[in-house]
Amino acid sequence: MPRTPEQNNQIRQQRKNQILGAAFEVYTEKGFQSMEMGDVAQKADIGRGTLYHYYKNKTMLMRDVFALKLEEAKITAAKTLSTDQKPIIRLESFFRQELIAHLHHPLRYRFFKYFFEDVHEVYADSAEKVLQDFETNNYQPLMTTFQQAIDDGTIKAMNPTRLTQLFWGAFIGMPAYIDNSDFLQNPQEWIEDAMTILFDGIKKHT
Amino acid sequence: MPRTPEQNNQIRQQRKNQILGAAFEVYTEKGFQSMEMGDVAQKADIGRGTLYHYYKNKTMLMRDVFALKLEEAKITAAKTLSTDQKPIIRLESFFRQELIAHLHHPLRYRFFKYFFEDVHEVYADSAEKVLQDFETNNYQPLMTTFQQAIDDGTIKAMNPTRLTQLFWGAFIGMPAYIDNSDFLQNPQEWIEDAMTILFDGIKKHT
Amino acid sequence: MPRTPEQNNQIRQQRKNQILGAAFEVYTEKGFQSMEMGDVAQKADIGRGTLYHYYKNKTMLMRDVFALKLEEAKITAAKTLSTDQKPIIRLESFFRQELIAHLHHPLRYRFFKYFFEDVHEVYADSAEKVLQDFETNNYQPLMTTFQQAIDDGTIKAMNPTRLTQLFWGAFIGMPAYIDNSDFLQNPQEWIEDAMTILFDGIKKHT
């Protein structure tokens, strides 16, 4: 007997998740150009042709990956950044949490690293809109929190947009270059040192 | 009459520079996988076959680009980091100078961004050795200077290797993500804010 | 509905045979260097890309062709050489049969002609091993039969390895050089004359 439409939908959604997960992994390992649809299919444990039942092409697949991960990041951020703690505390929580997340999925940070590189190739003309959305959905909460911390005098007065971008860049960059063996071997220390640099700077303040 | 060996050498050297320059440009725009030998040839204003007169293949060409740029970076670093000023001053000079360089050669920072991504593909088994060399030649002087600044009490005590990597990552990351329109429009302010974050942290110290 | 694995296997096997047959033909016409993958595809009546679905590259394709033909030759030889007739009779049958086979498949002898030329290019470092195997699988039965004929006094005492090689070389060489119009026009006579030279020599024995 044929499946009900809901069953079909459910199967379809589950398959999509399977594919999305595989695509995300392959993507963080290789980037857009170098990732191969065959690898995605293999990792998702489905046939190569099956991918194309769910996604018209590589581009559309990656758009979905991007959308999903951006949404996830947005939710995570919202959760951490909208508590009723002091702004500076919320910021520290957010970044510490993200660094800890890197630890559990060591290639996770690469997602954002690659995202900004590939966004124009994947979205073509609508890339600007996507970046705009990213700014609204993902940066905005961060920016607002930075602003609050500026307002309550806990951090220095700075253009909050620029601050957010610089801070975010520095944060993504930290695990991105050179080997991460130190990060993996002494994660606690590494994370605290990274937090210190970002929040307190390297100078000794007397 | 044939050209003299010196003439040939000169031609070869000039042509190599031409190719290296073109390859560097294309590389910083596209990365290893996406750059096409045809683009390099076109940008260098030579025939596609001529590339192969000078470089056995794409990999060897990129190895030469890497070697050249790493060498250049090493020399620049040495110059700035070995003055007789106080360590903290030298560090600030170095990073400020690098950020100013980014301003004049907007794709320059991408080189390092891509380098760490592609090093394994380009060098295969010897990638680890290359990274080792990079650490020795390029990180070492920085690390030493950090150590000196720690020793004279101007910066906080931290594992200098980790510090160097974190700092470098943050520094590369800052201009690497999202649009750089702000950077291009208000370079002076942007640079000073970046310097502040890196050296003083974002917190207000009373 | 997807094909069953057996169906796929069958398709794969059939396609491989198609390709192997085409490759063999093109190879015996041109040799390794000059054969073009495009010709093979065309002769096999498949797309150029499909070749690479089945064989990683030209080299691997030829390795399979070699393996197949060597195996076939081995089986043919075994069949003819292991009857319970007198050794000399078996030898004569074997070579006469091979010459008749040449007649029906005029390019067949070229396979061995080219094989020894290309084996080093196709197998690189393992070429020696392949030749060793060839000697074991294909020469051995012949050698053994020669030895038996020596033992029963029907042929002259000679080092059987050298004898096999010389004999085989002479046998391959006979149809290999100059035009074969005579061979095609008077196959029976040609074959008998070749057999005479090889087995009785050209001298008249009184």
Next chain:
Amino acid sequence: MPRTPEQNNQIRQQRKNQILGAAFEVYTEKGFQSMEMGDVAQKADIGRGTLYHYYKNKTMLMRDVFALKLEEAKITAAKTLSTDQKPIIRLESFFRQELIAHLHHPLRYRFFKYFFEDVHEVYADSAEKVLQDFETNNYQPLMTTFQQAIDDGTIKAMNPTRLTQLFWGAFIGMPAYIDNSDFLQNPQEWIEDAMTILFDGIKKHT
């Protein structure tokens, strides 16, 4: 002061010999398709471009190589085959001498092996004429001598054209297949065994 025309001619001829020698060597190692003009130039110790002062292209170069070697072979044959000894003795001398020559230039035999393969590619439409000439100049003396040996009853009555071709093929084939280590290690024995097979056959005649 400029060279005299004769001097120029002499230089030209010497250069040509240099090139011809190099081309012959490369050819016997690789065959027509696989030999590279660069290798010829290198072996001849001249510039790549210089080749083209002497030969319009690869084809013309090889035609000259062929012509030269065929001429040499013809002269050698004439010398050995036109003594006043018995025909059978002359034939044995000729082939023994050729086998000894192989010993000194181990790839020499390949020349004829490749020649018949490449003649059509190198000469295109005139290939038939070239083969005709080869038959006239190189085979004819051999054929005549075979005929004489048939006439004086020392060898069996056979169609002399076919005999020549079969014999020649067998003779070229002997050193051509499988490794020639035995040939190089025990040349005397190898040659005598080869002579025996060709002239006396492998059967024991009582």
Next chain:
DNA sequence: CATGAATGAGAATTCATTCAT
């Protein structure tokens, strides 16, 4: 829906030949 076979456009690479000096 599911699948792997099939495909061809496109990229890397080779190498005989031409050309400027």
Next chain:
DNA sequence: CATGAATGAATTCTCATTCAT
């Protein structure tokens, strides 16, 4: 004449995508 730099046509090979079952 001599040379090596320069070139592009021809070839191998890759991989996203389509197709038959």
